[in-house]
Amino acid sequence: xxxxxxAARKDLSRVRRDPLSLATSLGIPLVLVILITLVFGGxxxxxxxxxxxxxxxxxxxxxxxxxxFTRDPxxxxxxxxxxxxxxxxxxxxxxxxxxxxxxxxxxxxxxLQNHPAQLQxxxxxxxxxxxxxxxxxxxxxxxxxxxxxxxxAIPLRSVVTGRQPSDAAIAQASIAFSQxxxxxxxxxxxxxxxxxxxxxxxxPENQNVAAVFLPAMLFMGLLFVANSYALDIWKEQxxxxxxxxxTTPASLGxxxxxxxxxxxxxLSGVALVGVGGMRxxxxxxxxxVSLTVIWLILSGMAFYLVLVAITVHASGQRSANVIGNLxxxxxxxxxxxxxxxxxxxxWMAKIGRFTPNGWAITIFKALIGGSAHTxxxxxxxxxxxxxxxxxxxxxxxxxxRFL
Amino acid sequence: xxxxEQLRKSYGExxxxxxxxxxxxxxxxxxxxxxxxxxxxxxxxxxxxxxxxSAGRVKVMGHDVVRDGQAARANLGVVPxxxxxxxxxxxxxxxxxxxxxxxxxxxxLRERIQEVLELTGLQDRAREPVKQFSGGMxxxxxxxxxxxxxxxxxxxxxxxxxxxxxxxxxxxxxxRAEARAGTCVLYTTHYMxxxxxxxxxxxxxDHGKVIxxxxxxxxxxxxxxxxxxxxxxxxxxxxxxxxxQRIDSVEILQGDESLLLLSLAGASQKLxxxxxALAATGxxxxxxxxxxxxxxxxxxxxxxxxxxx
Numbered sequence: 001x002x003x004x005x006x007a008a009r010k011d012l013s014r015v016r017r018d019p020l021s022l023a024t025s026l027g028i029p030l031v032l033v034i035l036i037t038l039v040f041g042g043x044x045x046x047x048x049x050x051x052x053x054x055x056x057x058x059x060x061x062x063x064x065x066x067x068x069f070t071r072d073p074x075x076x077x078x079x080x081x082x083x084x085x086x087x088x089x090x091x092x093x094x095x096x097x098x099x100x101x102x103x104x105x106x107x108x109x110x111x112l113q114n115h116p117a118q119l120q121x122x123x124x125x126x127x128x129x130x131x132x133x134x135x136x137x138x139x140x141x142x143x144x145x146x147x148x149x150x151x152x153a154i155p156l157r158s159v160v161t162g163r164q165p166s167d168a169a170i171a172q173a174s175i176a177f178s179q180x181x182x183x184x185x186x187x188x189x190x191x192x193x194x195x196x197x198x199x200x201x202x203x204p205e206n207q208n209v210a211a212v213f214l215p216a217m218l219f220m221g222l223l224f225v226a227n228s229y230a231l232d233i234w235k236e237q238x239x240x241x242x243x244x245x246x247t248t249p250a251s252l253g254x255x256x257x258x259x260x261x262x263x264x265x266x267l268s269g270v271a272l273v274g275v276g277g278m279r280x281x282x283x284x285x286x287x288x289v290s291l292t293v294i295w296l297i298l299s300g301m302a303f304y305l306v307l308v309a310i311t312v313h314a315s316g317q318r319s320a321n322v323i324g325n326l327x328x329x330x331x332x333x334x335x336x337x338x339x340x341x342x343x344x345x346x347w348m349a350k351i352g353r354f355t356p357n358g359w360a361i362t363i364f365k366a367l368i369g370g371s372a373h374t375x376x377x378x379x380x381x382x383x384x385x386x387x388x389x390x391x392x393x394x395x396x397x398x399x400x401r402f403l
Numbered sequence: 404x405x406x407x408e409q410l411r412k413s414y415g416e417x418x419x420x421x422x423x424x425x426x427x428x429x430x431x432x433x434x435x436x437x438x439x440x441x442x443x444x445x446x447x448x449x450x451x452x453x454x455x456x457s458a459g460r461v462k463v464m465g466h467d468v469v470r471d472g473q474a475a476r477a478n479l480g481v482v483p484x485x486x487x488x489x490x491x492x493x494x495x496x497x498x499x500x501x502x503x504x505x506x507x508x509x510x511x512l513r514e515r516i517q518e519v520l521e522l523t524g525l526q527d528r529a530r531e532p533v534k535q536f537s538g539g540m541x542x543x544x545x546x547x548x549x550x551x552x553x554x555x556x557x558x559x560x561x562x563x564x565x566x567x568x569x570x571x572x573x574x575x576x577x578x579r580a581e582a583r584a585g586t587c588v589l590y591t592t593h594y595m596x597x598x599x600x601x602x603x604x605x606x607x608x609d610h611g612k613v614i615x616x617x618x619x620x621x622x623x624x625x626x627x628x629x630x631x632x633x634x635x636x637x638x639x640x641x642x643x644x645x646x647x648q649r650i651d652s653v654e655i656l657q658g659d660e661s662l663l664l665l666s667l668a669g670a671s672q673k674l675x676x677x678x679x680a681l682a683a684t685g686x687x688x689x690x691x692x693x694x695x696x697x698x699x700x701x702x703x704x705x706x707x708x709x710x711x712x
Contacts, residue, residue, distance in 0.1 A: 006503025010489065010496065017491040017532060240487035244548075247451040247481040249473045250504040403453060 003250045007258020012265065025224035026270060029217040032338075036213050049098035049130035051078040054085040059108035065119075065141050066101070069134075077133060092122050098130040099123045101138065111149055112157045151180050211284040212340050215368065218274045218296065219337040219361045225270065226303035227328045229263055233308060233399070234317040243403045253396045256308070263304055264297060271296035278368075287370030291377055295367055299360040302384045306356060309391040312398040336361045404428050405450065405556050405587050410459035412445050419445040420611045423459070427589055427604075429555070432582045434602030435591040436698065442611035443591040444484065447560045450589070451481045464555050477505070480554030480586075484561045486541045490534040494525050494544050497533060498551055505552035512551075519547040523577065539570025546577055556587045563597060575601060595699045605698070609706045623696055629654075630670040631700035632677070634663040635690035642684035650676055656703050666704055 015022055051069055055062050069080045078098070083091065088100040102120040110117035121138055123131035148156070154176065236242045236255075245255060271293040278284040286292055307324060314320035332338045334348070335355035341362075344352060352358040363380050366372035410423040420442040427433035435443045448454035450461050452472050461468045466475040488497050495516060502512040520526040523543040533541060542562065550557065559578060563571045578601065582588045592598050598605055599619060606616040615622055640658050647653050647665065650673060657664040663681075667673055670693055681688060694700055 002506065002508065003503050006500055010492065010500045013496050014489060014491055239489070240483055240485045241489060243453065244481065244483055244487040244501075245504055246453055247476060247479060247483075248501070248504040249477045249506055 003254045004257045004261060007250075007255050008261035008265075009258075011259055011262035015262070015266065021228050022225065022266065025228045026221045028224060029220040032220070033213050033217040049078050049127065049134075050096065051080045051134055052083045052088040052091060052097045052100040053080060054083055054088045054100065054102045056085065056105045057103045057107040061108035061111055061145070062103045065103065065138070065145070068137055068141060074133075074137060077130065089122070092124065095124055095126055097124065098127050099134040101134070111145060112153055114149060114153060152177065211278070211282060212342060214274070214278045214282055214284065215361055215365055216337050216340045218270075218278075219299070219335075219357050219364070220332050221270060221274070222267070222296065222300040223303055223328050223332050223337060223357060225266065226263075226300055227307050227324045229259065229304055230307035230311050231317075231320055231324050233259075233312060234314075234320045237402055238317055242399065246400075246403050251396075252399045253392075256392060256396055256399070260301060260304070263301060267297045267300040268293070270300070284368065286368050288367060288373075291372075291374065292364060292367045295360070295364055295377055295380070298381055298384055299357070299364070302356065302360070302388055305388045305391040305395070309395040309398075312395050312402065331355055331357050334358070404464065405433075405589060406460075406462040407446070407450065408460045410446065410449055410461060411457045412442075412449055412454060413457045418611055420449070423606075423608070423611075423613055425606050425613065425616060427556075427587045429587045430582055430585050431604065432578065432588040432590055432602045434598045434605040435589065435608060436593070436595070436598045436602075436605055436702070437591075437608035438593055441593075441608040443593075443608055444560055445611070446608070447481075447558050447589070447591060451479055451558055452476055477552075478555040480549040480552065480557045482546050482549045482557070482559045482562050484564060486545050488533050488541060488545060488548070491532055493530050493532055494520065494536075494547075495529045497544060498548060501548040502551045507552055515551055515553075519551055522550075522580075523547045524573070537570075538565070539567055539573070542566050542570055542574055543577070546574060550581060550586075554586065556589070557581055558589045560591050561593065562590075563592070563594065595697065595702070599698055607698075607702060607705065609702075614705050615701065619698075622698065622701055625701055625704075629666045629668050629696060629700070629704075631656075631694040631697075631703060632665040632667060632670055632674075633690075633692040633694070634665070634677075634681075634688055635661060636663075636686060636688040637661065638663055638681070638686045639684055643681060643686055646680035646684050647677070650680060653677070654704075664703060666700065 053066050053069075055066065066080065068074055069078050081097075083100075085102055088097075088102070091097055092100045100120075100122040102122070104118065104120075107117050107119070109115075119138065119142065121135055123135065156173075233242075233256075242252065242255070246252065274296065275286060275289055275292050279286045279289060307327065310327060311320040311324050314323050334352045335358035336344070336349070336352050337357050341349040341352060341358070353362055360380075363372055363376060367377065405427040407426070408424050410420055411418070412420040423442070423446055425433065435446060437443050445454065449456045450463070450468060452468050452475065455469060461475075463475040464478040466478065468475040489500070492500070498516045498519065499512065502516065507515065516529075517526070520529050523546065525540060525544060525547065528536065528540065533544060536544065546562065557578075562578075563574060566574065575597070578588060578590065590598075590601055592601075602619070604616070604618050605622060606613045607622070608614065615625065638658065638660055640660060643663060644655055644658055647655050647663075652668050653673065654666040655663070656666055665677070674691075678688060
């Protein structure tokens with residue numbers, strides 16, 4: 001038992017003397033999460049493009065047309081600015097916006113009088129997606145306007161003439177809209193669907209990019225740390241220290257036990273910083289910091305035992321490295337530790353949840369969201385203890401062979 | 404004390420060690436001498452519990468290494484052939500770890516670390532990472548880690564391989580000091596002069612067997628004061644053998660196209676006759692080495708080959 005602490009102290013001293021491999025294991029996911037957060041705008045879906053509007057008509061209808069760009073989801077894609085036609089042209093020439101929409105004077109009257117009207121949309125050729133979205137949106141609006149004009153041109157005309165309508169005109173228009181509504185009800189009313197709503201976990205209001213990616217990156221970090229720690233046993237094998245240890249009264253099981261203790265301490269630091277960063281830096285609502293930290297530590301230990309039990313069966317240090325990487329990278333990609341499950345196709349996410357890290361990350365997210373509790377953690381920990389003990393025995397048995 | 408009785412270790416058809424028996428007493432340096440592949444390291448492996456003997460028995464201070472392995476290993480100190488240390492840790496940290504493996508506790512462990520650091524002359528570098536040490540210093544620390552728990556039996560597996568002469572002398576002094584302190588030392592080497600200088604008793608091994616054993620005097624007497632003559636050049640092996648057989652008391656140990664090894668008494672008187680006989684066969688002698696009776700000549704006499712082959 002005393003040797004366990006000596007072994008753990010030795011491993012911690014080695015990490016302290018050479019922190020580079022641990023830093024690399026944690027640095028890669030950290031850099032990834034920072035880059036992804038920056039690419040996707042730090043969690044705030046800020047407008048990515050600019051739409052210039054030269055509204056020369058200035059009527060109710062022209063405002064209705066551009067109103068679509070001031071509401072979600074288009075308002076998150078476009079920052080709408082009004083600009084006179086000439087200035088808009090100049091700015092488009094400079095590539096200052098994604099598109100310029102010119103609504104000519106007399107647009108509303110033309111629509112209501114069923115006369116031809118022309119909107120102009122100037123798009124930025126250096127962009128592809130946003131100008132296309134603007135064009136599609138305006139097409140839909142124009143099409144909608146066409147049908148509205150067909151159905152309700154007369155009552156609309158009485159409302160938007162610019163003059164104060166009489167009470168009788170308003171009443172007449174209301175009756176007309178009501179009749180139109182009834183006549184198209186069978187096309188517009190949705191079919192009757194009985195909906196059972198079962199809320200498993202409330203989506204936190206402050207869900208942002210970091211909230212989606214941080215758990216994945218944390219688990220990627222755990223996988224990398226576990227892999228690096230598992231492969232370290234091969235360094236000991238090549239140094240002859242394991243062989244030497246076998247000539248002492250200490251057991252190889254104690255060596256592996258010491259490694260688990262030191263790994264637990266390292267993972268505790270990683271988990272505290274990771275969950276703390278999620279909670280206080282990325283503003284992710286964490287239902288229970290302590291449970292999520294404990295789960296991260298347990299998960300990291302389980303990953304280590306899986307990897308060490310497999311890699312000790314390699315024929316040498318180099319093949320152990322290859323095997324370790326062949327396990328870790330597909331697991332990270334498939335098990336929601338690189339691309340979150342939310343971004344995966346359903347079939348892939350279903351498979352991914354059956355991987356060890358996919359299972360662990362699912363419970364981790366439930367612990368964050370508050371839909372999993374101590375009981376779930378204890379059941380998970382129980383499974384890990386059973387599997388971990390088995391893997392521990394397999395690893396020690398194999399280590400005796402490669403002395 | 405260390406007792407090895409009829410030790411056998413085989414790997415399927417391959418027999419690595421066969422019928423090896425010897426006993427080493429406290430305060431004695433017992434040498435295992437033999438070329439690479441003779442079975443020395445396998446014998447050491449069986450003694451320290453790294454390998455399980457196929458047959459026979461090994462006891463360390465009365466504890467059977469198979470049945471009572473932990474107790475046997477608690478009395479053993481093993482200095483491995485390779486430097487088995489954590490190079491990114493300091494000497495202090497390495498010693499603390501290996502002391503822990505031997506179940507030592509503070510404050511005794513701390514005291515003993517200081518003692519062995521002073522003994523090996525590493526006290527001023529105790530806090531530096533081992534990777535900054537010279538090869539000789541690493542060897543000394545490798546040794547220090549093995550004697551930290553004051554073992555009753557110390558096994559050294561070719562500890563001076565690749566060591567510079569100065570460090571070698573210092574290391575050998577440390578081994579002698581351990582023996583003087585009452586430790587039973589088993590020393591394996593393939594350096595004849597080292598074995599002659601260090602060991603009270605020796606066992607010479609070849610092809611997994613002990614081919615001769617005894618004190619240095621006993622082993623030398625097996626040569627009957629015969630010198631070893633080593634001739635190099637160009638020879639006709641059959642003709643050279645026939646020519647040598649005609650000279651009185653000359654024994655051919657080894658002979659081929661480029662080397663002739665002869666065991667003979669009174670070599671200085673016989674040299675002219677040997678050269679004349681070889682010249683008559685058309686041989687061309689290019690080099691001559693005459694060696695007084697030694698372990699090396701004994702080894703060649705026993706095995707028909709040189710130790711470093």
